Amino acid sequence: MDFSRVELSAEDADFRDRVRKFLDTHVTDDVRRRDRETGDNFDEGVHLAMGAEGWLAAELDTGADGGMTRVQRRIWDLERRRVHVPWVTWGTTVIVAKSVEQFGSPELREEVLPRVRSGAVRLCLGYTEPDGGSDIATSKTRAVRDGNQWIINGAKMFTTGAHNCQYVFLITNTAPEARKHKSLTMFLVPLDTPGIEIQGIRTVDGDRTNIVYYTDVRIDDKYRLGEVNDGWRVLMEPLSTEHGIVDMAADGLQDVSIMIHQGTIMATSADRATAIAARRGPDGRRLLDDGSVAYRLGRSIARMEAALSTPNMFGRVAIAQAMRDISPDLMDILGPASVLPIGAEGAADDGGAEYIYRWAPLCGIYGGTLEVFRNLIAQHVLGLGRPHYAPPKAV
Known part of the structure; x- marks a missing residue:
């Protein structure tokens, strides 16, 4: 929707002006130049400023919870595209944060979600494997239980943003003999855990993604999301969101498609x-x-x-x-x-x-x-x- 042709209410016009002032202050030519040079699709200074001024929390909340209304969210989306905010890492963070809210233990939610809202914590997707193609349910990255901990070994490809994130939403195989959709368990793994190595890869368009190696990575069971071997259910909603398989809203204020x-x-x-x-x-x-x-x-x-x-x-x-x-x-x-x-x-x-x-x-x-x-x-x-x-x- 082109809001230049829409008469906004005084409240929404004021919201648009505040958005423009914030973005024009923080998303500078230097930010855009640096983003082209690094290929990161992320700028920590901009991201932390968004957290400090409440924009990230407003993104996560509905209008009823004190966040943006539907019209305001549409204005926000259009304005940040107008100035080319480096945004990919926040996109993956939002997807994963919803799963943490739904499937994480109270202890894990308290550890992660407040810092997501402040911008201090970012979350990335650990799905594809170097020889796995697009069928992520064939995951060979193994997680083996050891008391109240898990030991993870394997590798993930195209973990975009891992070098700027604190946790990875990791799909693992915990029952190799079971059918592939009944063998998976999801974890939110802290990326500073010993045994994790992140290596950058540059794509042909100049973006940076990563291959991430997991060697005897030991994490507590509190980082598990959902039940053991029920990871496919945990994965369904974020995967559908990433794929763009979502119902259209009746008000027509969302993107036509995810691309x-x-x-x-x-x-x-x-x-x-x-x-x-x-x-x-x-x-x-x-x-x-x-x-x-x-x-x-x-x-x-x-x-x-x-x-x-x-x-x-x-x-x-x-x-x-x-x-x-x-x-x-x-x-x-x-x-x-x-x-x-x-x-x-x-x-x-x-x-x-x-x-x-x-x-x-x-x-x-x-x-x-x-x-x-x-x-x-x-x-x-x-x-x-x-x-x-x-x-x-x-x-």
């Missing part, structure tokens, strides 16, 4: 390319005067608009696929200078098309590959059978 942030950046890049194509060169001609350019640009924008309007889990597939489809066309239209990255002298559109070209493959594997989501849609929405990958039998 709308990435889609908005794609739209900004397309807008810049369109403005450049409509600009007259020294000879008075525009790129748009070439019919093939106008056709390809129009086709790209139509694909993008359709993707941005696609809801729920379907939207995450449509947006990621649209990024893959249109970014090469945008770069080709803009010419050789489009390969220069953000901040480079002479970049055609300040590196926008080049960035989404590199980002598109990553968006197609966030939370699971596009193929996984297409299979989910086929099975659970269209009622088709499960895919069968076994080689054909020899005749």
Whole structure:
């Protein structure tokens, strides 16, 4: 929703102004530059300032509990995107905090949740394994009980934000002989525990993620979430949230799909390319005067608009696929200078098309590959059978 076209109440207009003042003060050009250089999608100074001024607590609470109203939450979401707040680590923190609230012991909730609200504690996701693919239920990371403690051994891949977090929401195998969905137990593991090693990995789009090794990591049973071997139930809600499999609210104030942030950046890049194509060169001609350019640009924008309007889990597939489809066309239209990255002298559109070209493959594997989501849609929405990958039998 574009709130520039909505007449806000005096209370909501004041809220918007306070949000803008806070963000413009703390999310500076230096913050955005540092985020591009590190690829962290996190800035501790900004995060702690949000905690100190109550913005994080307001995110976690409903309007009835003293948090943001639905309209205010929508304003907040749009304004932080406007200034490009480094946000990924808070996103994972919110997902995990809800599970801690629901499944954690009173002792664990008291240890973690107040410091989540202040910004001192951040939480990340320990799902995928180096050779596990998207089927996280096949976890081979083992947790073995030893009295009132557990000993964990294994490795997790793509644990984004681990180097800026204090705990990891870790899926482990505690019953190797059981069926895969009955063999899992979830833990909230302190990342400063001896035996944990975090190694950074840079992705092609410049972001940093991590591989995390667990070697004889010993934790108390109080860090277990839910019952032993019932981890799949603990995991269901956060996994559905990450996948975007959530019901739409009746008021229409939530994102159309979970990938709308990435889609908005794609739209900004397309807008810049369109403005450049409509600009007259020294000879008075525009790129748009070439019919093939106008056709390809129009086709790209139509694909993008359709993707941005696609809801729920379907939207995450449509947006990621649209990024893959249109970014090469945008770069080709803009010419050789489009390969220069953000901040480079002479970049055609300040590196926008080049960035989404590199980002598109990553968006197609966030939370699971596009193929996984297409299979989910086929099975659970269209009622088709499960895919069968076994080689054909020899005749």
